Amino acid sequence: MRRSLLKALTALSVAAAAVGVSTPALAANGDFLGGCDVTITTPDATACQGYYSGNILNGSPTDIALQQGAIAALPGSFTWDGNWTGLVNAGDVIGSLTNTNQINFGQTLFGETIIGAHFGNIDDNLGNSGNVSVFWLFNFGTTGADYVVLDNIRGFSNAALYTTGSGGGVPEPATWAMMLVGFAGAGMALRRSRRSNAKLLQLA
Structure with a gap:
């Protein structure tokens, strides 16, 4: 009886250890998760960087460094100076969706444009539909765009506009x-x- 109880307890502890090993740890804010998708917007993005866990679109020094690193990893030569207050004062932080999942810029943007977005709960290809931030590079060309549409995504929180491209069409x-x-x-x-x-x- 004692031996069978000992065997049962040993099997239970081994099973618990196996579950502990196979369960991934929760991601810390700003951890790079990968898996971003250029096709979840209309028009499609040219490139994307992310996902990063949590909301890193704010003015804390740690999150500014993460934003700068993400933007630097995108194609092109644009470098963000880290002036978060400049983005806010310029009205470039977008806090809500308008007109059926549109991120509306309030101006027409041309050429290469970088947008960062945070989602509290996103349908992604990571399988966790989690709390993530992503950075997209768009090329709106000479025609320009006033907005992008989010395709079948839930939980949009806020977005930041880092560069407005060339500022005018040819x-x-x-x-x-x-x-x-x-x-x-x-x-x-x-x-x-x-x-x-x-x-x-x-x-x-």
Whole structure:
């Protein structure tokens, strides 16, 4: 009886140890989890960095360093200076969704644009639908975009806009032609005006 009880307790302790080994530890805030997806927005992102556990979109020195590292890991040459207050004062921190899962920028953005977003509960490919932050690189080209749409994602919390791209579109060929015609017309009018003034001076 005593021997069978000892065997049962030993088996139970071995099973408990096995469960303890196989259960992953909870991720600390800012731990890199990987698995971010460029296709969970419309338009798709060009690249993404993350996921990072928890919400690292704030002004604490540790989280600013994490944000800078994530942005540096994205393609391109943009470097964020870490001025979180500058983002807030510029109105670049977006705290809610509008119009059916849109992150609305309040302005038209062009070219390469970096957005960081936090989700309290995201449908991701990690299988944990957890509390994560992600950084996306978009290229809105010369057409520009006022917003991105989040596709089938829950738990959006807030987003930060780190760079607004080139700030304007390249003029279309027809626009260039109109500008050149305008410059030529202005030049001809200036020449005629000078000739008229010269004739008046001669008559005087």
